[in-house]
Amino acid sequence: MGSWKAFVLIRLVRLALVLAGVAVVAFLLAKLSPVDPIDAYLGPDIARVGPEQRALIAQKWGMDQPAGVQFAKWFSSILTGDLGWSVTYNASVADVISERFRSSIVLMGLAWLFSGIIGFSLGIWAGANPGRWSDRIIRLYAYVLAATPTFWIAILLLIVFSVGLRWTPVCCAAPIGVLPEDVTLLQRLHHLLLPLAALSILGIAQIALHTRVKMIEIMQSDFVLYARAQGGTTLDIVLRHGVRNAALPAITVLFASLGELFGGSILAETVFSYPGLGSATIEAGLRGDVPLLLAITLMTTLFVSIGNTIADVLYHVADPRISSASETWREVSQ
Structure with a gap:
C-alpha cells in the first residue's frame, strides 16, 4: 500500500x-x-x-x-x-473547450479503441505466423501507413468516398442546415465515419508493429518450445501465453500514443471541417487567440500525462514482477 x-x-x-x-x-x-x-x-x-x-x-x-x-x-x-475569454468564439474558454471536447472525445475515443483492438489482433496474427503471406501483408500495410501523414490519408478518403463514390458526407459533424436537436444518431455516425477511419488507420499500424515484434520474441522463447513439445497447437499457445505477454508493449504504446492521436485529430478535423477541439486549435492559432490556445495546450498535456500514468499502472498490474523488482531495488539501496 x-x-x-x-x-x-x-x-x-x-x-x-x-x-x-x-x-x-x-x-x-x-x-x-x-x-x-x-x-x-x-x-x-x-x-x-x-x-x-x-x-x-x-x-x-x-x-x-x-x-x-x-x-x-x-x-x-x-x-x-x-481560463479566460476566447475572442475567436466570443465565449469563455471553458465553455469552448467543454463544447468542442464533447465532439472530439467521441472521435478520438473510438479511434483509440479501434486502433488498439484491431492493431493488437493484427500484430498477434503476424507475430504468430512470421514470414507467411499474412505476415507480409500486415507488415506492408503497417510500414506504409506508419510513414503516411494523417492529412494525406484524410484527403484521400475524402476524394474517394465523398467526392468519387458519394457514400459519405464531405464535411461537418451533422447535416448542414439541420438543428442539433433534430440530428439523428445514424446521421452523426455517418458524418463520423471518415474522420474515424483516417485516425484509426494510422493508429492500427503502430500497435500492430510493436505487438508483432513482441509476439515473435514470445514464440521463440523456451517455454513456448516446451509447450510445443507437449503437443500444444499454435492457437493454444497464442491464447494461453502470447496474448498476455504481448499485451504489455501494446498497452504502453496505446496509451503513449494519445498525444499523436490528438495531433492527428487536429489535421483530420481540419480536412473534414469537424467541429472538435482540433479545429478549435487551428482557429486559435490563426486568430491569435492566446487564452484558448494556452488552455488547449495545458489540457492536452494533462490528457497525455494521465494516459501515460494509466499505462504505468496497467503495466504493473499485468506484470507484478515489475513492482517486485522496484521494491527489491529500493530495499537494496536502503
Whole structure:
C-alpha cells in the first residue's frame, strides 16, 4: 500500500512540474508568435482602427503590460479555474473547450479503441505466423501507413468516398442546415465515419508493429518450445501465453500514443471541417487567440500525462514482477 501511495505522490508532483513547465514554454511561444492577436481580431477592419483604439484593446486585454506581469496574471487565473475569454468564439474558454471536447472525445475515443483492438489482433496474427503471406501483408500495410501523414490519408478518403463514390458526407459533424436537436444518431455516425477511419488507420499500424515484434520474441522463447513439445497447437499457445505477454508493449504504446492521436485529430478535423477541439486549435492559432490556445495546450498535456500514468499502472498490474523488482531495488539501496 505504501509503494502505491508513493507512486501516486511522485506522479502528482511530476504532473504539476510538467504542467508548470508547459505553461511557461507555451506562453513564451505565444508571445514570440508572428501573429499579432489584435490584428487577427480586427481582421478586415484593421485599416479603420486607429492607434488609440488599438491601445484601448491592448489595455482591455492586458497586453500593454510587461510579459512577466501578463504571465503572472494568466497563471494565477488558471489556478483559480478562470481560463479566460476566447475572442475567436466570443465565449469563455471553458465553455469552448467543454463544447468542442464533447465532439472530439467521441472521435478520438473510438479511434483509440479501434486502433488498439484491431492493431493488437493484427500484430498477434503476424507475430504468430512470421514470414507467411499474412505476415507480409500486415507488415506492408503497417510500414506504409506508419510513414503516411494523417492529412494525406484524410484527403484521400475524402476524394474517394465523398467526392468519387458519394457514400459519405464531405464535411461537418451533422447535416448542414439541420438543428442539433433534430440530428439523428445514424446521421452523426455517418458524418463520423471518415474522420474515424483516417485516425484509426494510422493508429492500427503502430500497435500492430510493436505487438508483432513482441509476439515473435514470445514464440521463440523456451517455454513456448516446451509447450510445443507437449503437443500444444499454435492457437493454444497464442491464447494461453502470447496474448498476455504481448499485451504489455501494446498497452504502453496505446496509451503513449494519445498525444499523436490528438495531433492527428487536429489535421483530420481540419480536412473534414469537424467541429472538435482540433479545429478549435487551428482557429486559435490563426486568430491569435492566446487564452484558448494556452488552455488547449495545458489540457492536452494533462490528457497525455494521465494516459501515460494509466499505462504505468496497467503495466504493473499485468506484470507484478515489475513492482517486485522496484521494491527489491529500493530495499537494496536502503
